[in-house]
Amino acid sequence: MSLKLLMGNEAIAYGAAEAGVQVAAGYPGTPSSEVISTLARLAGEKGFYVEWSINEKAALETAAGASYAGARAIVTMKQVGLNVAADPLMTLAYIGVKGGLVLVVADDPGPHSSQNEQDTRLFARLAKLPVLDPATPAEAKEMVKYAFELSEKLNLPVILRPTTRTCHACQDIEVADAGEKSRPASGFEKSPDWVILPGLAARRHIWLNQQQEVARELLEESGFNRLVNIQGIGEQVPAGIIACGVSYNYVREALGMSWLNLPVLKIGAPFPLPVRPVLDFLTRVKRVLVVEEQEPAVEDQVIAMAWRSKLLTGISGKNDRLVPREGELNTDKVKTILENFLEIPSAGLETAEPAPELPLRPPVLCAGCPHRASFYAFKEAARGTDAIFSGDIGCYTLGAMAPLNAVDTCLCMGAGITIAAGLHRVEPHRKQVAFLGDSTFFHSGIPGLINTVYNKAEVTLVVLDNSTTAMTGHQPHPGVGRTAAGEQGIPVDIAGLARACGVKFVREVDPYDLPASTEAARAALAYPGPAVVIMKRECVALVKKKRAYTIDQLSCTECGLCLEDLGCPAIGRKEGKPEISKSCYGCGICAQICPSNAIREESR
Amino acid sequence: MNLDIVISGVGGQGSVLASRALALAAMERGLAVRTSEVIGMAQREGSVVSHVRMGEELYGATIPDHRADFLLGLELAETARALDKLKPGGTVIASTAAIVPATVQLGLSTYDRENITKYIKERARKVFFLDLEELSRQAGHAKTGNVIILGALSTLPGLPFGPEQMLRAVLRFVPEKFLELNQRAFAAGRAAMEVA
Numbered sequence: 163m164s165l166k167l168l169m170g171n172e173a174i175a176y177g178a179a180e181a182g183v184q185v186a187a188g189y190p191g192t193p194s195s196e197v198i199s200t201l202a203r204l205a206g207e208k209g210f211y212v213e214w215s216i217n218e219k220a221a222l223e224t225a226a227g228a229s230y231a232g233a234r235a236i237v238t239m240k241q242v243g244l245n246v247a248a249d250p251l252m253t254l255a256y257i258g259v260k261g262g263l264v265l266v267v268a269d270d271p272g273p274h275s276s277q278n279e280q281d282t283r284l285f286a287r288l289a290k291l292p293v294l295d296p297a298t299p300a301e302a303k304e305m306v307k308y309a310f311e312l313s314e315k316l317n318l319p320v321i322l323r324p325t326t327r328t329c330h331a332c333q334d335i336e337v338a339d340a341g342e343k344s345r346p347a348s349g350f351e352k353s354p355d356w357v358i359l360p361g362l363a364a365r366r367h368i369w370l371n372q373q374q375e376v377a378r379e380l381l382e383e384s385g386f387n388r389l390v391n392i393q394g395i396g397e398q399v400p401a402g403i404i405a406c407g408v409s410y411n412y413v414r415e416a417l418g419m420s421w422l423n424l425p426v427l428k429i430g431a432p433f434p435l436p437v438r439p440v441l442d443f444l445t446r447v448k449r450v451l452v453v454e455e456q457e458p459a460v461e462d463q464v465i466a467m468a469w470r471s472k473l474l475t476g477i478s479g480k481n482d483r484l485v486p487r488e489g490e491l492n493t494d495k496v497k498t499i500l501e502n503f504l505e506i507p508s509a510g511l512e513t514a515e516p517a518p519e520l521p522l523r524p525p526v527l528c529a530g531c532p533h534r535a536s537f538y539a540f541k542e543a544a545r546g547t548d549a550i551f552s553g554d555i556g557c558y559t560l561g562a563m564a565p566l567n568a569v570d571t572c573l574c575m576g577a578g579i580t581i582a583a584g585l586h587r588v589e590p591h592r593k594q595v596a597f598l599g600d601s602t603f604f605h606s607g608i609p610g611l612i613n614t615v616y617n618k619a620e621v622t623l624v625v626l627d628n629s630t631t632a633m634t635g636h637q638p639h640p641g642v643g644r645t646a647a648g649e650q651g652i653p654v655d656i657a658g659l660a661r662a663c664g665v666k667f668v669r670e671v672d673p674y675d676l677p678a679s680t681e682a683a684r685a686a687l688a689y690p691g692p693a694v695v696i697m698k699r700e701c702v703a704l705v706k707k708k709r710a711y712t713i714d715q716l717s718c719t720e721c722g723l724c725l726e727d728l729g730c731p732a733i734g735r736k737e738g739k740p741e742i743s744k745s746c747y748g749c750g751i752c753a754q755i756c757p758s759n760a761i762r763e764e765s766r
Numbered sequence: 767m768n769l770d771i772v773i774s775g776v777g778g779q780g781s782v783l784a785s786r787a788l789a790l791a792a793m794e795r796g797l798a799v800r801t802s803e804v805i806g807m808a809q810r811e812g813s814v815v816s817h818v819r820m821g822e823e824l825y826g827a828t829i830p831d832h833r834a835d836f837l838l839g840l841e842l843a844e845t846a847r848a849l850d851k852l853k854p855g856g857t858v859i860a861s862t863a864a865i866v867p868a869t870v871q872l873g874l875s876t877y878d879r880e881n882i883t884k885y886i887k888e889r890a891r892k893v894f895f896l897d898l899e900e901l902s903r904q905a906g907h908a909k910t911g912n913v914i915i916l917g918a919l920s921t922l923p924g925l926p927f928g929p930e931q932m933l934r935a936v937l938r939f940v941p942e943k944f945l946e947l948n949q950r951a952f953a954a955g956r957a958a959m960e961v962a
Contacts, residue, residue: 167793167799330802330805331827332785332789332800333800333827334789408826411827412825414825492826494830494831515885515888518884519876519878519881520846521843521875521876522867522869522875523813523843523844525777525811526812526867527810528811560810564874725872726872731811731867734866734871
């Protein structure tokens with residue numbers, strides 16, 4: 163064993179490797195992405211297979227196939243990715259698995275980088291699958307290894323649900339020096355049990371329900387739900403805490419800060435919740451506070467258990483609004499919750515003087531980002547019309563910010579084009595433009611494009627092709643052709659795909675060439691029928707800058723257009739005058755819009 | 767001993783490397799560590815905060831308010847934004863350099879350097895201001911502010927590791943061709959504290 167500083171997602175990858183995983187698949191999504199990228203680094207040495215799949219459904223189905231053949235498989239995604247994989251998941255629970263199959267679904271309370279705060283523990287309940295909720299990166303590593311064993315004992319997929327504060331936290335963690343090589347798989351054996359027909363579904367549903375109780379027993383033996391902090395506490399105490407996942411950390415620290423010594427039931431296996439530890443705890447305390455982020459997934463099960471056992475223990479949490487149901491918890495919030503629960507005065511510090519007004523600093527498109535140029539071209543082309551710009555999920559969602567204000571709708575991956583088609587049905591006279599990135603196009607944009615062609619919706623689809631999945635950390639995708647393991651394959655051509663889908667207007671243009679891209683945008687908007695414009699330029703994070711621009715102060719009329727129309731972080735003001743900073747990437751868009759030709763390439 | 771350090775700045779300034787290097791240095795002293803970082807959408811020129819915790823009995827990776835022993839501010843306004851994390855009597859090392867966000871150019875917010883500086887001085891009793899912009903220029907690269915501030919921190923008492931150990935941890939995260947640059951940056955941070 164050796165000690166390493168590992169991020170939660172890396173710890174999960176190391177755990178999977180130590181468990182002898184054979185197949186790993188996932189789609190990038192913050193905060194889950196580093197599991198697959200770490201596995202990709204380990205794959206060569208350990209001899210297992212890793213892929214970035216085109217979406218979460220493809221990833222889960224790939225893992226299911228591997229498991230059918232007896233291999234251990236892991237699949238990773240963020241919480242909303244599970245919605246995309248919901249179709250295979252719900253029935254895979256009926257069919258069952260052979261090799262251990264672990265789904266890592268990263269939740270994002272806050273949310274920090276997500277479009278909602280859905281709670282995967284409730285999804286697990288819907289799918290009737292066990293779920294583990296780690297408190298720390300080290301526990302996540304331990305849990306992923308256990309999850310493979312549990313999956314094989316139950317013949318069910320098992321979900322590991324870390325949250326952002328585990329995924330992106332680092333800890334000192336023991337790692338096996340020479341982990342096992344991948345184990346040989348037993349192979350696929352033909353059987354009618356792999357073919358879900360209504361008759362089989364009816365039988366398997368009964369089996370699946372029976373497995374719930376087996377899972378509950380096994381999870382109880384796992385030790386992930388256990389009593390802690392019980393020193394010096396007698397048989398009956400006035401109050402206790404049940405804490406799930408990362409909330410356990412906040413509870414322990416808040417208790418320490420308040421010099422309180424209350425018993426804590428730590429929950430690492432929230433569904434199906436083992437009954438005995440909960441009932442034991444409820445009989446020892448008069449009142450209990452359930453602390454968990456997001457939904458009352460544990461609390462509602464505790465209430466049901468108390469009711470069925472006719473226990474009169476007071477149960478507090480989200481149902482009596484002591485614990486918020488939205489946002490992320492932290493030690494400070496939990497300390498206040500504890501004080502409210504125990505009705506003790508707050509021992510907070512005096513409130514310090516308030517900070518002066520601080521500048522707003524939201525995330526913005528990088529200096530030189532080709533998306534800024536693409537949005538600008540389409541805004542120019544649509545000037546004077548009431549065109550609607552539907553957006554999608556990616557860095558380019560930031561096009562919604564001032565001054566671009568170029569995103570009028572954003573819902574979920576791949577939704578831009580189909581929402582635009584729906585808008586077109588109601589207001590056929592309005593121009594509809596849908597923007598999506600290259601990786602999102604492959605993820606779920608293609609069916610929407612075909613739907614648009616098939617149903618004759620007049621939508622212009624703009625593919626912002628920067629040759630990467632930028633926002634989640636620059637993962638490759640089919641348009642690039644490079645795999646997670648770094649092998650070069652055949653790149654899938656977006657323009658060719660659009661033509662094959664029946665689109666007659668397909669143009670590829672460089673967004674850095676503003677006249678050409680504005681012309682392409684105008685032509686697409688004027689085209690009767692679905693049109694596709696591919697804005698092709700690599701992400702600035704992937705290509706070193708080759709030039710920079712500067713403002714000739716003699717020619718500058720201080721009109722402010724470069725500042726106010728582009729919102730480029732490289733353009734600021736110095737003593738009132740526009741100035742380009744060293745962070746200029748050299749895209750040259752500002753030079754192309756300057757009415758007095760005052761912005762010029764810097765001579766080197 | 768338990769020690770909590772907050773590093774605040776703007777996405778792209780290298781706060782993640784700084785927090786990992788501190789954690790690694792502490793780990794090599796046999797301490798338990800936790801870090802928490804902002805990765806993802808917010809890193810694109812947005813406000814970012816890294817938390818580093820080291821010691822014996824650690825729980826959460828994020829530092830509660832008024833608990834941090836040190837606040838390392840890679841940008842002036844972001845130092846002020848993170849001040850609630852500092853414990854009474856805690857120490858601040860703050861960059862005097864400002865990164866003015868686009869919202870200020872667009873008239874959506876303001877950046878009042880004087881007021882912000884005054885506020886930092888009033889709220890924290892132990893403050894060291896460094897011109898990270900100028901120091902990183904001298905060190906030879908605009909993006910070395912993170913290592914300069916670690917060099918500065920290494921001159922202060924109360925750390926569980928010495929400057930050599932801290933530098934060694936920093937260099938573990940740096941590609942070979944930048945080793946010398948980062949050694950220079952670390953030394954520049956140490957030298958700046960003699961003046962500050």
